[in-house]
Amino acid sequence: ETGVTQSPTHLIKTRGQQVTLRCSSQSGHNTVSWYQQALGQGPQFIFQYYREEENGRGNFPPRFSGLQFPNYSSELNVNALELDDSALYLCASSSPGRGGEQFFGPGTRLTVL
């Protein structure tokens, strides 16, 4: 069983730029959730995708957007990067048919200068 993978591992951008992060879900999972984790804090929910549709969104501005593809992989796009966007971005996959457990990938460390 293949776990959740994310790319890239690390990324450095400057303020105002745009970034795309990628996630491949665990085999058999059709739901992907994205979280932002600042240093020393718990993850914060950005949004979730189920069957290519957004299925819930946290308190993040519209410059955070996403996509889910037919193979259930997903992208997180962030426009007009700000210094406070520096964080670990986590992707988690799950299957609605199970207990709702979300399995996380290793994350992408984004640094905005």
Next chain:
Amino acid sequence: EDQVTQSPEALRLQEGESSSLNCSYTVSGLRGLFWYRQDPGKGPEFLFTLYSAGEEKEKERLKATLTKKESFLHITAPKPEDSATYLCAVRSGNTGKLIFGQGTTLQVKP
């Protein structure tokens, strides 16, 4: 507003010294309480799901329990490899949104 608070923020134990981590929650319509372990710079690793008060789950030296207002993660005779940040999260509503606490960082010294 749904909220999760974990205590203590940090815990130092000697190898073999048992202890408990606390997770207090306020949520409308609990649809699961989850425990994760996170090593530095890595993604959270799933440990347990609890759904109703009185439920308990065990895995090696870890045991998770649930009441109507809080959950405990008991660590029995910990080893240095148990050192990590332990995260608690709750799920509410019809989406898969997880609300996390800030975590408890555990250090076990040999």
